[in-house]
Amino acid sequence: MRAVCWQGTNNVQVETVPDPKIINPRDAIVKITSTAICGSDLHLYDGFVPTMEQGDILGHEFMGEVVELGSAVHNLKVGDRVVVPFPIACGGCFFCKQKLTSLCDNSNPNAFMAEAIMGHSPAGLFGYSHMLGGYAGGQAEYVRVPFADVGPFKIPDGLADEQVLFLTDIFPTGYMAAENCDIQSGHIVAIWGCGPVAQFAIRSAYMLGAERVIAIDRVPERLQMAEQGGAEVLNFEKVDVGEALKEMTGGRGPDAVMDAVGMEAHGMGVEGLIDKAKQAVRLETDRPHVLRQAILACRKGGTVSIPGVYGGFVDSMPMGAAMNKGLTFKMGQTHVHRYLQTLLDRVQNGEIDPSFVITHRLPLEQAPHGYEIFKHKKDNCIKIVLKPGQAA
Amino acid sequence: MNQSIKVEKTVTIDKPTAELYRFWRHFENLPRFTRHLKDVRVSNDKRSHWITSGLLDGTIEWDAEIIDDRPNELIAWKSVANADVDNAGSVQFKPAPGDRGTEVKVVTVYNPPAGVIGDAISKLFGENPKQQIGDDLARFKMLMEAGEIATNDGQLSGRRNSKD
Ligand SMILES: NC(=O)c1ccc[n+]([C@@H]2O[C@H](COP(=O)([O-])OP(=O)(O)OC[C@H]3O[C@@H](n4cnc5c(N)ncnc54)[C@H](O)[C@@H]3O)[C@@H](O)[C@H]2O)c1
Numbered sequence A: 001m002r003a004v005c006w007q008g009t010n011n012v013q014v015e016t017v018p019d020p021k022i023i024n025p026r027d028a029i030v031k032i033t034s035t036a037i038c039g040s041d042l043h044l045y046d047g048f049v050p051t052m053e054q055g056d057i058l059g060h061e062f063m064g065e066v067v068e069l070g071s072a073v074h075n076l077k078v079g080d081r082v083v084v085p086f087p088i089a090c091g092g093c094f095f096c097k098q099k100l101t102s103l104c105d106n107s108n109p110n111a112f113m114a115e116a117i118m119g120h121s122p123a124g125l126f127g128y129s130h131m132l133g134g135y136a137g138g139q140a141e142y143v144r145v146p147f148a149d150v151g152p153f154k155i156p157d158g159l160a161d162e163q164v165l166f167l168t169d170i171f172p173t174g175y176m177a178a179e180n181c182d183i184q185s186g187h188i189v190a191i192w193g194c195g196p197v198a199q200f201a202i203r204s205a206y207m208l209g210a211e212r213v214i215a216i217d218r219v220p221e222r223l224q225m226a227e228q229g230g231a232e233v234l235n236f237e238k239v240d241v242g243e244a245l246k247e248m249t250g251g252r253g254p255d256a257v258m259d260a261v262g263m264e265a266h267g268m269g270v271e272g273l274i275d276k277a278k279q280a281v282r283l284e285t286d287r288p289h290v291l292r293q294a295i296l297a298c299r300k301g302g303t304v305s306i307p308g309v310y311g312g313f314v315d316s317m318p319m320g321a322a323m324n325k326g327l328t329f330k331m332g333q334t335h336v337h338r339y340l341q342t343l344l345d346r347v348q349n350g351e352i353d354p355s356f357v358i359t360h361r362l363p364l365e366q367a368p369h370g371y372e373i374f375k376h377k378k379d380n381c382i383k384i385v386l387k388p389g390q391a392a
Numbered sequence B: 001m002n003q004s005i006k007v008e009k010t011v012t013i014d015k016p017t018a019e020l021y022r023f024w025r026h027f028e029n030l031p032r033f034t035r036h037l038k039d040v041r042v043s044n045d046k047r048s049h050w051i052t053s054g055l056l057d058g059t060i061e062w063d064a065e066i067i068d069d070r071p072n073e074l075i076a077w078k079s080v081a082n083a084d085v086d087n088a089g090s091v092q093f094k095p096a097p098g099d100r101g102t103e104v105k106v107v108t109v110y111n112p113p114a115g116v117i118g119d120a121i122s123k124l125f126g127e128n129p130k131q132q133i134g135d136d137l138a139r140f141k142m143l144m145e146a147g148e149i150a151t152n153d154g155q156l157s158g159r160r161n162s163k164d
C-alpha cells in the first residue's frame, strides 16, 4: 500500500510499504477513505518530538471502512464505516473505565521510554513516535487498529466523511479544551491560536455558554475564520495582546485562557529569540511563549486550559503569577472516546458542520506538498484532508 | 565473582487479588508475559522446571520449588540446591485503596555463578533488570486488564533497507 512516511526533519515521502496485518485478537484493519494532517503532525515534521525513526508512518486523524477483524472483535462487522480516535485505549484499565482514554495504561508497548521522560506513560497514539507506542499511522491506504472493540465508532448513513472525520481529534480536542475552561455564564474566554484546534475551541466555548470569545493569531485567513465563528480577534503582531485583553475585559482579564498553539509558539522580541535559540540547541525543548502570555493575561482565580502540545521542558514559566493569582491549570491529550456520541449528535442535529475548517483536499500522493503549505500557511491553508487511492 | 542481583517492582492491576493470584499460581502461565522465559513445566504442587529463552547459545534451565504459598496474598519460590542459576522470587498481592484492584509486587534475586553461564545470566538479567521486571509486570497487567499484550512487533514502516 501507499503511506506517508517521516524521513527526517522537514521531509515526508509517500512510499510503498507492506499492507498491515492483524497481529492481536482485538485488532481490526481499516481501509482509509479520508485522513487529515494535524498541527500535531507539524511538531513531528519540524523534528521536535523525540523517538521518531526514519520511515515511520504518520497520521492520527483518519476514518474508513472495516475490512478485516481479529477473532475477539464482536461489535464491528466487515464493511462498517468508522471514525477512529487518535489515542489507543484498552477499555479495561483504571483510566479507561473513567473514560480518561488518552491515559490508558495498556496501549503503549514502549511505555518504558515515556516513563523515563515523564514518570508515567500516557496511551499509545497512532503515528506519533516510538515513545508513544511506535504504531503505524493512518495517512495511508490501510491501518491496523489495536483494541478495535473500543476505539472505532460507527457512523450512521447520510453523513459525509468531511462532516465526521474531525471527530477523531480536533473537534473533541477543541471541545474538551473549552470544557476545561470551566465556563460559567458571563464568562469571557481568550484563545491563543486560530488553527484548526482553536477554530473548534471557539465554537465549543459558545456551545458551552461563553459570553464572549477572543481569539489571537497573526494569519489573516485564520483570524477571519475565527470571526466567522463569532470570536473577536487580535493580531499579536499588531497589538500588545496583554494590554488589549485587559482593555476588552474591563481590566479584569479573561475568565479563562487557552493555549491552542503549543510548543512551537511564535515568540515576539528578545524573549522569542532567546527561546528559539535555546530550542535549537535543545537547552529548552519547547517554546512556551503563549503559555507565559496567557498566564499573565488570565484574571485572578481563572483557568488556564492547554490543548496545545508540549513535549519536554520549558523555561521561565511565570509560576509566581500563576500561584499568587490562584490559577487552575487543565490540560492533556484529548479523551476522544468520551466525546464521540455527544459531538456526533451535534453534527447530526445541524448545530455544527465540522467541514467548515477544510481548505484543501489532496490525493494522498500529494502529502509532501500538503505538509509544506500547512506548515508555512501558504495558499491560505488551514486544514488539509488527504484522499488515499486518488490519482495524484 | 558476579554480584547478586536483586530487583523489586510494583504495579497496580485493576483486578481482584484472587484472580491475579490464581493466574500466577499456575506457573505455566509465566512465559506468556515474561520475556526471558520460554517454558515452565510444573511437576507437582511444589516443584517446577524453568527454561529460559533469548540466549544466543541455547537455553539455561533449573528446577524451582515453592517455599511459601498464601492464597490470594503471596507466592514465593526458590531454585533447588545445585541449580545452575541460584535464584529466588516472590510475588505479593495486596488490595489497592479506593477499589483500584490489586498492588502486585515482585521481588527477584539472582546469584549468577562465575564462568560462562554466569556471564550469560548477567547478560540476560543484568543490563537493566529493573526495567525487565517492570516490562514483564506491565505485560502481566495488559494480559489481565486488556486480555492481550499490546504490541508493535511486525508493525510496518517505510524504513529503507528494513526487513519489515
Ligand atoms: N491536546 C490534544 O489532544 C491535541 C490534539 C490535536 C492537536 N493538539 C495541538 O494543538 C495545537 C494546535 O493545533 P492546530 O492543528 O490548530 O495547529 P496549527 O499549527 O495549524 O495552529 C497553530 C496556530 O497558532 C498560531 N500561533 C503561533 N504562535 C502564536 C502566538 N504567539 N500567539 C498566537 N497564535 C500563535 C499559528 O499562527 C497557527 O495558526 C498543536 O500544538 C497541536 O499539537 C493537541
Ligand SMILES: [Zn+2]
Binding pocket: A038, A039, A040, A041, A060, A061, A086, A169, A170
Ligand atoms: Zn491531531
Ligand SMILES: [Zn+2]
Binding pocket: A089, A090, A091, A092, A093, A094, A095, A096, A103, A104, A105, A106, A107
Ligand atoms: Zn486502558
